[in-house]
Amino acid sequence: MRVVRAIAEMMALGGGDLGLVPTMGAFHEGHLTLMREARRHHTGVCVSLFVNPLQFGPGEDFEKYPRDEERDHRLAEEAGVDILFAPKRSEVYPRQSTTIHVAELTDAWEGSVRPGHFDGVATVVCKLFHITRPRAAYFGWKDLQQCLVIRRMVEDLNMPVDLRFLDTVREADGLAMSSRNAYLSSEERARAPVIRETLLRAEAEMRRGNGSIDDILSGARGELELLGLTVDYLELVSMENMQPVRCRTNATLIVAVRLGATRLIDNLRIDA
Numbered sequence: 652m653r654v655v656r657a658i659a660e661m662m663a664l665g666g667g668d669l670g671l672v673p674t675m676g677a678f679h680e681g682h683l684t685l686m687r688e689a690r691r692h693h694t695g696v697c698v699s700l701f702v703n704p705l706q707f708g709p710g711e712d713f714e715k716y717p718r719d720e721e722r723d724h725r726l727a728e729e730a731g732v733d734i735l736f737a738p739k740r741s742e743v744y745p746r747q748s749t750t751i752h753v754a755e756l757t758d759a760w761e762g763s764v765r766p767g768h769f770d771g772v773a774t775v776v777c778k779l780f781h782i783t784r785p786r787a788a789y790f791g792w793k794d795l796q797q798c799l800v801i802r803r804m805v806e807d808l809n810m811p812v813d814l815r816f817l818d819t820v821r822e823a824d825g826l827a828m829s830s831r832n833a834y835l836s837s838e839e840r841a842r843a844p845v846i847r848e849t850l851l852r853a854e855a856e857m858r859r860g861n862g863s864i865d866d867i868l869s870g871a872r873g874e875l876e877l878l879g880l881t882v883d884y885l886e887l888v889s890m891e892n893m894q895p896v897r898c899r900t901n902a903t904l905i906v907a908v909r910l911g912a913t914r915l916i917d918n919l920r921i922d923a
């Protein structure tokens with residue numbers, strides 16, 4: 652596996668049948684699944700490893716975000732990655748006066764709790780697409796709003812990239828894998844599976860027609876709060892535009908909670 656730090660070098664290697672997996676490192680099975688899937692489909696696989704300062708707000712966890720490049724290097728190599736593109740901050744942002752803003756999809760949910768977050772995401776992903784010129788790029792549905800924002804950017808700006816979205820990889824007890832799970836104390840980690848369980852229960856109630864969707868959603872919020880989690884949002888939204896919906900076609904339950912000092916998100920696709 653080749654480690655590339657310079658944009659010029661990456662641009663010279665990019666293009667052709669390249670599959671790109673953008674990441675911020677601290678790899679877990681979720682990241683590795685994206686890499687292995689890219690490996691199955693392309694002659695070249697590039698993983699970018701860059702903790703993107705532009706997508707962190709003031710007071711967020713940019714400084715303490717888990718970083719372990721040596722371990723990431725080993726795991727990417729084992730997953731069959733050809734290029735690990737790990738540029739320095741000054742290489743990616745010698746300055747940044749141009750940003751990408753995807754309107755409509757970015758105001759609510761993660762966007763309202765984390766203002767500017769999706770501008771940072773869209774801008775870095777756009778740069779990575781230009782730098783690597785991938786045939787396809789791989790993302791996880793775990794970050795549902797991010798997937799829809801990137802999909803909209805690619806459509807609106809006619810970017811010649813195929814997008815592949817993969818299902819959320821979970822721990823045995825159902826907790827969505829996330830680099831941020833490392834922040835949880837053992838007591839918080841033991842409580843965390845309730846996030847997924849609550850979504851599954853809400854989905855089952857909707858399927859059975861157990862009360863109105865509004866009542867089911869507020870019941871689910873209440874269950875999480877009762878267990879000491881702070882619910883930023885728990886909603887049923889459209890897969891097209893992330894607006895709240897009260898029908899079960901093409902809809903997804905989305906949730907963001909704070910468990911102690913850690914913010915966790917998850918979602919559950921509802922199939923009517």
Ligand code: AMP
Pocket residue numbers: 673674675676680681682684685789790791792793794817818819820821827828829830
């Ligand atoms: P991150 O390093 O957190 O920016 O994530 C890099 C990519 O991995 C993004 O496309 C995420 O959506 C995806 N990802 C993160 N966690 C998971 C997971 N548990 N299952 C599948 N994909 C994931």
